[in-house]
Amino acid sequence: MNRILSLAILVAGLIMLYFGWQEKESFAGQASEALTGQPTDNAMWFLIAGAVAVIVGLGGLAHSLKK
Numbered sequence: 001m002n003r004i005l006s007l008a009i010l011v012a013g014l015i016m017l018y019f020g021w022q023e024k025e026s027f028a029g030q031a032s033e034a035l036t037g038q039p040t041d042n043a044m045w046f047l048i049a050g051a052v053a054v055i056v057g058l059g060g061l062a063h064s065l066k067k
Helices: 002-025 027-036 041-066
Strands: none
Touching: 002 027, 002 041
C-alpha cells in the first residue's frame, strides 16, 4: 500500500510540475514576468508543490523498496 501511495504522490507531483511549466510559458505568464520580473503566483505554487510532491514520492518509493 505504501508503494501505491508513493507512486500516486509522485505522479501527482509530475502533473503539477507540468501545469506549472505550462502556466509559466503561457502568454499571460510571459507578459506578467516581463512586467514584474516574476512568474505568476499560480505558476510558482504549481512548481513548488509539484517539486515537493515529487521529492516526497521518490522518498517514499525509496523507503518502501528498502524494506
